[in-house]
Amino acid sequence: xxxxxxxxxxxxxxxxxxxxxxxxxxxxxxxxxxxxxxxxxxxxxxxxxxxxxxxxxxxxxxxxxxxxxxxxxxxxxxxxxxxxxxxxxxxxxxxxxxxxxxxxxxxxxxxxxxxxxxxxxxxxxxxxxxxxxxxxxxxxxxxxxxxxxxxxxxxxxxxxxxxxxxxxxxxxxxxxxxxxxxxxxxx
Numbered sequence: 001x002x003x004x005x006x007x008x009x010x011x012x013x014x015x016x017x018x019x020x021x022x023x024x025x026x027x028x029x030x031x032x033x034x035x036x037x038x039x040x041x042x043x044x045x046x047x048x049x050x051x052x053x054x055x056x057x058x059x060x061x062x063x064x065x066x067x068x069x070x071x072x073x074x075x076x077x078x079x080x081x082x083x084x085x086x087x088x089x090x091x092x093x094x095x096x097x098x099x100x101x102x103x104x105x106x107x108x109x110x111x112x113x114x115x116x117x118x119x120x121x122x123x124x125x126x127x128x129x130x131x132x133x134x135x136x137x138x139x140x141x142x143x144x145x146x147x148x149x150x151x152x153x154x155x156x157x158x159x160x161x162x163x164x165x166x167x168x169x170x171x172x173x174x175x176x177x178x179x180x181x182x183x184x185x186x187x
Contacts, residue, residue: 055166057158060145062115062138065125070138075111077162079186084146084156086118087127091173092155096133098176103135106183115140117154161186 057080059073072080083099085092096114103112114137116124121139128137140146149158149169159168159182167185174182 055169057160057164057166058148060140060148061142062113062145063121063141064138065121067121067141072113075113076164078111079109079162080111080113080160081183081186082113082115082149082156082158082160084115084117084140084149084151084154084158086116086154087124088118089154095155095173095175095179096131098174098179100133100135101176102179102183106187107135110183110186112136113138115145117143117146117151157182159183159186 057072059071061069061071063069072082081099081102083095085096087093099112099114106112112135114133114135116137116139119127120141124137124139145151149156151171153171155173156171157168157174157179158166161167168182
């Protein structure tokens with residue numbers, strides 16, 4: 001009797017697995033058709049075409065380096081680059097010099113918000129100070145911003161144009177060239 005039950009469970013598992021293998025590609029294709037993408041960048045490793053465009057941003061509460069709260073909507077009318085990071089994230093650390101250079105170049109016309117997700121203010125500020133960065137750092141102390149934007153991996157960069165449209169929303173490290181392309185989308 002045990003062997004018969006085991007065989008039935010195994011057959012059901014194989015059927016479910018086969019169905020998933022058959023159905024998943026069609027669902028993935030349908031999802032990609034529903035997503036508006038923008039082809040930007042050129043050259044190797046600069047494809048950032050999995051970008052959702054023209055979705056309105058969701059307001060989030062963040063905290064400055066003194067623990068004062070502010071809202072993303074405080075920057076309405078100005079393009080915003082949100083970058084979610086943590087000091088223990090190797091890719092986050094690798095892309096930070098490019099964000100620093102972009103901030104120095106575009107900081108007057110674009111609001112950069114480097115959102116620390118995991119270190120806390122003291123540890124995050126020590127890291128920023130030790131590296132000598134000058135871009136605005138803020139903190140998601142309640143993890144609500146990460147939840148609101150579905151952040152499941154970092155680094156994550158979100159670019160919002162002056163009209164509040166999300167022009168870019170993607171996890172993964174950006175190269176300097178890719179970051180320039182993202183900035184061009186919201187200038």
